Amino acid sequence: MGRYDFDLITLGAGSGGVRATRLAGGYGARTAIIEKSRVGGTCVMRGCVPKKLLVYAAHFAEDFEDARGFGWSMGPAQLDWPALIANKEAELERLEGVYRRILRDNTVRLIEGSARLADPHTVEVDGQRYTAEKILIATGGWPSMPSIAGIEHVITSNEALDLPELPRRIVIVGGGYIAVEFAGIFNAVGVQVMQIIRAGNILRGFDEDVREVLAAEMEKKSIRVMRDTVVRSIEKHSDGYSLRIDGQDDLLETDLVMYATGRLPNTRGIGLEEAGVTLDDKGAVVVDEWNRSTVESIFAVGDATDRVNLTPVAIAEGRAFAETFFHNTPTRVDYDNIPSAVFSQPPVGSVGLTEDEARHRGSCDVYLSRFKPMKHTLGGRDENTMMKLIVDRENDRVIGCHMVGADAPEIIQGIAIALKCGATKAQFDATVGIHPTAAEEFVTMRDKRPEHDADLGKC
Numbered sequence: 001m002g003r004y005d006f007d008l009i010t011l012g013a014g015s016g017g018v019r020a021t022r023l024a025g026g027y028g029a030r031t032a033i034i035e036k037s038r039v040g041g042t043c044v045m046r047g048c049v050p051k052k053l054l055v056y057a058a059h060f061a062e063d064f065e066d067a068r069g070f071g072w073s074m075g076p077a078q079l080d081w082p083a084l085i086a087n088k089e090a091e092l093e094r095l096e097g098v099y100r101r102i103l104r105d106n107t108v109r110l111i112e113g114s115a116r117l118a119d120p121h122t123v124e125v126d127g128q129r130y131t132a133e134k135i136l137i138a139t140g141g142w143p144s145m146p147s148i149a150g151i152e153h154v155i156t157s158n159e160a161l162d163l164p165e166l167p168r169r170i171v172i173v174g175g176g177y178i179a180v181e182f183a184g185i186f187n188a189v190g191v192q193v194m195q196i197i198r199a200g201n202i203l204r205g206f207d208e209d210v211r212e213v214l215a216a217e218m219e220k221k222s223i224r225v226m227r228d229t230v231v232r233s234i235e236k237h238s239d240g241y242s243l244r245i246d247g248q249d250d251l252l253e254t255d256l257v258m259y260a261t262g263r264l265p266n267t268r269g270i271g272l273e274e275a276g277v278t279l280d281d282k283g284a285v286v287v288d289e290w291n292r293s294t295v296e297s298i299f300a301v302g303d304a305t306d307r308v309n310l311t312p313v314a315i316a317e318g319r320a321f322a323e324t325f326f327h328n329t330p331t332r333v334d335y336d337n338i339p340s341a342v343f344s345q346p347p348v349g350s351v352g353l354t355e356d357e358a359r360h361r362g363s364c365d366v367y368l369s370r371f372k373p374m375k376h377t378l379g380g381r382d383e384n385t386m387m388k389l390i391v392d393r394e395n396d397r398v399i400g401c402h403m404v405g406a407d408a409p410e411i412i413q414g415i416a417i418a419l420k421c422g423a424t425k426a427q428f429d430a431t432v433g434i435h436p437t438a439a440e441e442f443v444t445m446r447d448k449r450p451e452h453d454a455d456l457g458k459c
């Protein structure tokens, strides 16, 4: 045995923590991982995975309707929500088992309980002390909400994934990824959805055309988006909730209130500051390019560092950490051209710069296409697809690519490789399309959007 019990102790068995620790274990390090909740973390247990299962479930509502246009007839379709939640839970249990097995197979010791740092090399779990040469903080994030009267009555995405029954009406506060995704899920399964956003539009930070097109499509599907609106207080009654809105006399009545107003790093109360680790004003662990905190022996990856809060990024950071310190292969994460998706209805896929970002950097050309997907010709659905390319005028490189429409996340994943390789518009144009697909539009866009349209910010 060395000077310490372990070479590495990781706090948090989510995507980033598990990847780092199992790789380190596989490279021969003596490792332990501490988890106070379910192995798998936010993405697998309370985020991406269960959310995507509910997105699939919700989409059947439209699929059943659209099938009629293709000649199918069927009786009224009925959703058994408790059955869906039970099936989803069974899948999460299976995945948790897979994660536990991966840890075992890589000789990672799993310690279940709440961890607290006693010093830069010591972690305490339920009165038991463990020492390690390196400590990795991978504790993720947690929903953050404004402290208004009655906020204790609301649910977050954590509870939304496990509702025992569906409400008739729901108010969702927030306009980010989570709010937009849950608005789509609840609306599709028949809940009346009112989305309240404090800004003028949803999805701040996304390309303006994406924001406009998605908001319009959501509104077509009967989701009500209340813009420039701030909730002042929430009151609970025996049969629902009343919301007081800034500047309005009438109360807004609903059956359930969900807040999706961002997430904060889960780093308080675990002894980090006492051990000398610097946290920023949001509580994020301040790290260098090697994921090292301000304390030599303490590192952090994933949402706990509040860099790019996406699962694949946390996994990349966890891998880079393990490669650097346990495999003698210094590895840094490349944060350029990280694609992302919003599993709204219809979904969004994006990679690279928004048009506004591109225009701030220099001159660019914009290619934009809006069309009705082939499936909706017979299906009859009034839903459009929007695809957009942004090209650097100086070197012809495609520097931004955005899509709202069916399969956007699947399509953008492939386009992201092209952007990572620095593909030019000429190379996009030289690529033969696959016909008939929506994706082929990305290699057949020939007409630049006229400048004056861009100035107006319109398609």
Ligand code: NDP
Binding pocket: 145, 146, 173, 174, 175, 176, 177, 178, 179, 181, 197, 198, 199, 203, 204, 260, 261, 262, 263, 308, 309, 310, 340, 341, 342, 343
């Ligand atoms: P986001 O940061 O994406 O959005 C937060 C939203 O809440 C914004 O619309 C913001 O408004 C609003 N908001 C913030 N504070 C208040 C307030 N006090 N009152 C009213 N509105 C407020 O957070 P999410 O919770 O949606 O998601 C958290 C993280 O999870 C994201 O960073 C994302 O990376 C990740 N995620 C990724 C997914 C994916 O990849 N598909 C899916 C789900 C989550 P404003 O625009 O005005 O700032």
